[in-house]
Amino acid sequence: MQRSQLVTKDLVLIGGGHSHAIVLRMLGMKPIPGIRVTLITEASDTPYSGMLPGHVAGFYTHEECHIDLRRLAQFARVQFYRDLVVGLDLVNKKVICANRPPVAYDLLSVDIGSTPAQISVPGAAEYAIPAKPVAQFLQHWYDLCRDVTTCRDVTCNVSTLRLGIVGGGAGGVELAMAMQGHLQSIRSPQPPLKRGAKSSRLFREEREDRDLEIHLFQRGAELMPNYNSWVRHRCQEILIHKRIQLHLQETVCEIQSYPTPYTYTGGFPNPPLPTPYTIKCESGLQVECDRIFWVTQASAPDWLQAAGIATDERGFILVNDALQSVSHPDVFAAGDIASMVNYPRPKAGVFAVRQGKPLFKNLRRALLGRSLQPYKPQKQYLSLIGTGDGKAIAAWGKLGFGATGWLWRWKDAIDRKFMQRFSNLPQMQEKGQKSKVKSQTSKQIPNSEFRIPNSEFPMPCAGCGSKVSSTVLARVLNQIKQDSTNWCNRQDIIIGLDAPDDAAVVEVPGGLWMVHTIDHFHSLINDPYIFGQITANHCLSDIFAMGATPQSALAIATIPYALESKTEETLYQLLSGAVKVLADAQTPLVGGHTTEGSELEFGLSCNGLVHPNKLLRKGGMQPGQVLILTKALGTGTLFAAEMQRETKGDWIDRAVTSMLQSNQVAAACLMAHGATACTDVTGFGLAGHLYEMVRASRSVGISACAVDLNLAAIPALEGAIATLQKGIVSSLQAENLRIARFITDLNIAGSESLSPSARYSLLFDPQTSGGLLASIPAEQASQCLDKLHSLGYAQSCIIGKVVDLEGDRQPITINLSNV
Template identity: 35%
Template structure:
């Protein structure tokens, strides 16, 4: 048995810029034993700036220029924390993420880019956007295009700043709007002319502007911006429904609130090894950094060239190795988009526009993005050739995490059926329902325990989801959660690492429990092969009420559920690198969201209730049918699914326990990918309740009044326990 590497160092990358993306890819090719890698980024994707003008013009979809950080993190063996960094403390060596979460580091690097907001112009913040961050600008542009197509907005655009970026974007937006009548694209420049680096580039760019009807306003200053006009300093008014600023590269304001050394303009000063002044364990790269030894323009090409040096120096900082200096090139080739599929090449003061340049630029951009679309298969070491009989059932897929790793329902049922033990009078219900119920003095207590095998390397997020998952059992029984005990198994790590990891876990657990006024009263921790988080909980039933169980449903009751299905398939797809990162990020956010409110709205109306977890919607519905002696009819079209789950199911992605779930709870008439998902194991799944027909509308109205989602998916009927889809 191979010895497990002991974790000793935390490397934290703040921001998913181009340099960090390349470092992550290189790390996946050659990870460092004993180091844990974390990426913090506001979104699950990061746009590639080189293809932005093409996207704005309509040549590329948004997906084409987005680096999927979820897939990249999986390949790199990194945890991805989605959220804005709001503080870096170089003394305590912590990064704070929005919401107050603190993440410790031994070595960290910052690659958060810049913004082009212009708050000094009255009305800019309310009515305009900067060209950076790119993802914000691109999303607002697509919204604007939809509004123009619907006739809700006039095709009037103003670009502030006629540098190369401003000209590129003005041409791209004019091209995208070229078929709309009355299109107006204005380009405002404080100087005498467009400000291309090479004077030779100005003539072909001006010609392209004339061809697409882009009007240049030179020697002009913006006085203020309104909802439909840009007012210039000379009093001229330009019609505008979409305004974008490109005249400047500004550092993110939150850096000013940190103890980091900064230049007068707010950028992070670094030396030739990218180390921040005065902090050898902190690095910065890309547009947010200022290379004091050799200042350069804010351009993505430098970040790409810097990546190999940064990767080497981060590894050196973690291992005590020697650093490499970064020596940027004196000049670089700039390929400028010209609206349509045309491009201009500029370097060494010369410029040329040829028909084939767009294809060349597209080839370069696609070659870069291909690095993040397909990852090389990494060797997992030699496999044992000899195997005991029955040891290979044909399932070679990796074991899922979360509820996808549960023991098969048939195996569990067989084991439980062999139990023959007397129950004390205080025990009202034993094994078989969501939780056990017992009488303690004059109170009725509900008890449950659950644990999750890690499906994400973000142990803070896993902890929050594990608590939510366990709490679902208490809510499903109609009780109010009161206490929790935590059980944590961590991979092998140093004592300092244990403390840092446990701090993160306890912070997230405590925050979630505080939201529900539940006390953490103890627990247990140990080290093992992998991260596993378990939670034991108690709850109290309101005085004079009985526990909601899977029994009690009646023919005619409607079936109501509160959350989509498909989490097991999405998590399995993410493990295989086949799920869309945006879908995974949305799922993770949903699983971490408390359902206490939904439970409280359902409890007054439900005759039977359960939470949909490891045995899937069909398995938990069958539990109600068997306990209540009824049959179920599902409206398959009404069953909600998480975005991306049906596509993955159609492609053959299955969670580990799927087939066993299907065998334990067969469904007649369940066709297609949605029928497959009826057996998908859910982690922190929604509630499934049987509600009398007379109460259904009242329940729906209660959910609507609080803005919560709820779905009516079928009805119960008289008959032997069974499930039919229609």
């Protein structure tokens, strides 16, 4: 690596708001030399505020109105830390997170939007659903829609569903109309009425009104106080026309739940919603509701003021014209969380979007030591307010117009164009062609062929854990054996290179055997703390798979070239992750070695102790047993697809969650239920490791056995089948496919519903920190599975059975029937 590419400074972005999304896209287009960028965010996607009401109204899917931050970070080549920020150390320049070590920065930018204001109204915090965080609100909304759909599908004796919305600003008004439109479409799905069908329309409206009540509470005398009078009055007219019940000049003072469980008598829905509530107002008004949504003014999180940064009276960061903190020059802020001293503006998404480009420019200039450029937000801005029925109202200063369908279509076009900037990311030209971009493409393999031409993949992907193929390894070991005159003749070596297993085994004093293992690979994720945890889990799995108890570990790490302080930060994050997992396994890290290189690499040498009678090996399967797999497959294809930006952030989140799950408890459970053979599924894929178990079982003197594998039962990580159907596979897949010559496929070509080609390819997908594969007595299987599920291994399942090897049968037979 050239000296100019050394990491010299850390730019940390807190939050994935609109401004930061634009900054990330611009960073991908124009990286800043020598700058390491880290995004810290609670979720892998972020909602676009302009499309959220349309999403609630049912016009957009979740994916259409959310920006995939993981994919965007991959494009921008930035570190992605999924965590909750809980504090700032402005003196030592560190970001305090909830679930990881502090993150150091040289320059910091904050774009976390606003959070729910502290609700002082008694009962509101317990019983009301705040509009923010959006993800939490949406989950409640999805649950409500599901309940309504369930009620409709079982033809309930429907009574009235009552919703309360507290807050009559633009957010509450638009939410009320969007909710009404969607719930009516769910409860009374009917084809569009023909022209002239006035009586039918009136009948349907009356029936819908009887089935659904929406109450909107506003403290002031008018709705939407930040809009002009025409827009306020027009929105009020529409709400009245839609029979949304307005409660103006009503201050909510308490939310009560019924003191005893309320019993529905054939009413809405079935099964019933949670206990209804009562909204009480200072005037004495009381309204019973089944759900209450809180859409009042939001504020900033408490940790900003606690950190000592300058804020306004509501806790938002005060910034100058360059979006720079007025008290801390190394902190920038944008979006709702920022308040410009010289240009106070409403908390609206349009300003966050407009601030993205000037924020990027000033962050870049600050990092390069240049003077900052002032930004002046516009005074007037266009606001398009959806009415929940495919129409919208336009507001511009003192002007207003609508509601009309063409205004909604205009709004829809504007919003979709904005979102396309993040879904259709450009692909940079290689070899120094700085200014050229091209449409995103990815080299993929047709569904019918899962082999990888070498010319198309000059370098390995991250999905294979950087494994050398099994055939290459075997050839090298055989050659070394022939070249060596002192080949493993010592009596204390129980399992060595002569009989490879998950780990080597050496006899030690005291009647115990010591299990040795080592693993090392390139980082497959741009978060060293998470990578350290994944690596530690992966390395310890060999110890657990052999029934041993880990004793100690040595580390070897390659850290990317950087200034000393930056190298220290990377190593700190990496080892903190590894030590967390090692500590959970009560395994001390006793030493190691570090070096510098072009990319992050990490490995551990682990050892453990086991009593000879407790040792589990790959060889040991017996006819009549069943095969249990404790984790889903698919890490290879998913991380190969991530390199091509062909995954969803949620898919990678779920894969990471799986890789962070230790196999220690699962191994103990399998042993407690009579496991006689076990291995962890890693780089050679399920088929490769299963073949090793069959071959090893023959070599230890057990009667010849084979395996009947149920292809349909094999669990897949979310998204893995989709990426395999696109032909996206790990670079080790073609080598793993060589095991296919030992597999008999009975009826894979006969099924259409199970995507046979993708399911078949899943067998050869290399895994990083994969699950355990074990054979146990059939009579223990049900109890073992129940226990695994209760221990958190939710995708554990029986994937096949061990049978006698008869005639010229292949070691592995695949079918699509039940075991």
